[in-house]
Amino acid sequence: MHLFFTPTVEAHHSQFILNEEESKHAIRVLRLTTGDTLCLVDGRGGWYTAEILDPHPKRTTLHISSVQQNYQKSPYFLHIAVAPTKSIDRLEWFIEKACEIGIQEITPIICEHSERKEVKVDRMIKVAVAAMKQSLKAYIPQINPPVSFSQFLKIERPLDITPYIAHCIEEEKFYLNDSAKPGGKYLIMIGPEGDFSKREIQQCVEAGYTPITLGNSRLRTETAAITSCLEISLINR
Template sequence: MHLFYTPDISGNEYIMNPDESKHCIRVLRLQKDDTIQLIDGSGGFYDAIIVNPDPKKTLIKITKVIREYQKRNHYLHIAIAPTKNIERLEWFLEKATEIGIDEITPLICERSERKEVKHERLQKVITSAVKQSLKAYHPQLNETVKYKDFIKGVSGPCFIAHCMDGEKIQLKDGIEPNGRYTILIGPEGDFTATELQLALEHQSRAITLGTSRLRTETAALEACFEINFLNR
């Protein structure tokens, strides 16, 4: 299966952008009348044939459309402090996309060692994982935001994972199936007591992800897995 990401697709015919056209014709060496598949990132899964195999603007014709392809029964938003080693964050984005996630927000906390991320690069990591795992939904990557600004705008069930002492619940005891969830994952040095208190004041619930001390990206992926598993 040759899968291409075409977020602006519409109508029965479509011209692929230069990057996808080049990959289609120069790399995969596909030709006229070959069959390909397309995803729009919003749940649309398309079968198509190549009409004009141009490496800069390949024209294709849609032959079949499936809407809400493999739509999940819940919505997961993880707000995560970017790791000092950006490759670890990229690893999380790749694996979380493969497992199933809807929204990611890079979160700048008091103990964050990394204050900036290259949004375009992270988008490419997500898009590649979407295509590799045959997902019709493309996770939304938000702009980097300060923790205090983010927590004040959270609505719906929100959970904060931290390593401090205190009362915590397991995710399985805190979620309702088929819901919308926001999970906060802190930096390598964890959230501060002040950040934890702010989250609790805004109706977030403290959670544990087990007895092991996990890296930031591992904790985020564990939360992603648990939410998907609990909604099966």
């Protein structure tokens, strides 16, 4: 199955023209030609089956034969706010795997103990698009620009979302799978390699966040983030 990310395609379109990059990939790389079938996704849940009418390497024209909206829509909403890792490869690994498992929103947060202060959002989006296509999904998560921890806490969150903070300090915490309910909306904060500071944890608790543990092992940032994704996915299976 050949899958193309085309965010400008709409459900009412009967024909669609691939941009030059996608046209070149379809015709020059994949060697597709007139009559061949391919699939388009818009990143918003639309899955389009199309047939090549004109295999032009710069502007391939397609006939859209069928459309599925809300394709494999997740029964839950998950937003992970995660401190960027010192090695950007590990953050990108998290984004890739989270997209494969299922996630709707990602926000990089800069904390007191963060070693990395900057990330390239465009690069993160490219990783997410590639993961969406590889895992045959029709949704791409919203990836927000990085914000400071204090700024993030000031952002008004939806009333129906349940907020959690995962940290390593020894105090009363809950297991995520004992607290989160199926079909819910969840916000989970994951700290940097040096963990959240005590002040940050206290600010979260005062803001209504539930402290959680992900087990007895001390996990790397990206491992904790992907473990959270997996637990939420299993709760909703």
